[in-house]
Amino acid sequence: MGLLTETLPNLALARPGLDRHAELRGQPDLLDRLLADPSTRVLEVHGDKVPVLLGHADDGDRPDDDGAGTAPALDLRAPVPTDADALVLFLGQDGDGTAYLAVARPAPEVEAPDGGVWERLRGLRQVGADLSDRDATVFATALALANWHATHGHCPRCGAPTEPIQGGWLRRCDRDGSEHYPRTDVAVIMSVVDDRDRLLLARGAGWGTGRFSVLAGFLEPGESLAAAVAREVHEEVGLQVHDVEYLGDQPWPFPNSLMVGFTARATGDELRLQEAEIAEARWFTREEYREILAAGEVSPSTRLSIARRLIERWLGHDLAEVAPD
């Protein structure tokens, strides 16, 4: 594979925006020191949402910003004493040496009626495509790490409670001393084309009508990425593929994934659907796809997703040119 060639450059959530400074994580007083420093920037994570400032002034560092000054920004703040009661995660530092922490709590059960922080909470799917590189990195990293902590409170060896250490980048079992690192689930996502350059799009079982996307699936243990592409395509639509080519990858913290994007060419075009997973699948010419998109018969994937970028690469232009957001 031509790894790390930027065939799909500047994927959302994949642009570096923060130096993680892993070498600082072992400092025993790291979190206490940063929580005592008023220059530290804190992101509150409530479940899978964070407070966002909407209508933030344009600072020229926001992808897809039309210059109207409407791009959102994370509502970061200085530390407060109650932060130490929550799960505190060290995310890294920016180029100025400012440190970033996430303070993670479960989702609020009661909506505040008055303009409090709850009214400003937004999910990464809602705002991720319009955040600055720094804010997108801060949000995606905080979310992926907090999601991992939320489901790894006990030791997989002995069942005893585990405790976060190393600035939140490790959990250790009190009973047997075993150490457990954050996990990322790898998924492959692929644009499959036939020998007439038509694109295969499918509607997953349980998806609404009009929602078509490229195929995707999780990497299995003991499998290479290219083998996963071939297996998933064969399982889901019965096709054999060749010329599997890496195009780019993207963190996808819903809850803990990395999406690795490929294109592949199918041998033949006859589809045999896996009914439990695929409700419908079709080959599209570019003209056919543009027509149903313009007619509103398919809804494009979110601008945040590599799925949309894969489709746009095949189409040759942005979907927004046919179906404005």
Ligand SMILES: [Zn+2]
């Ligand atoms: Zn244990």
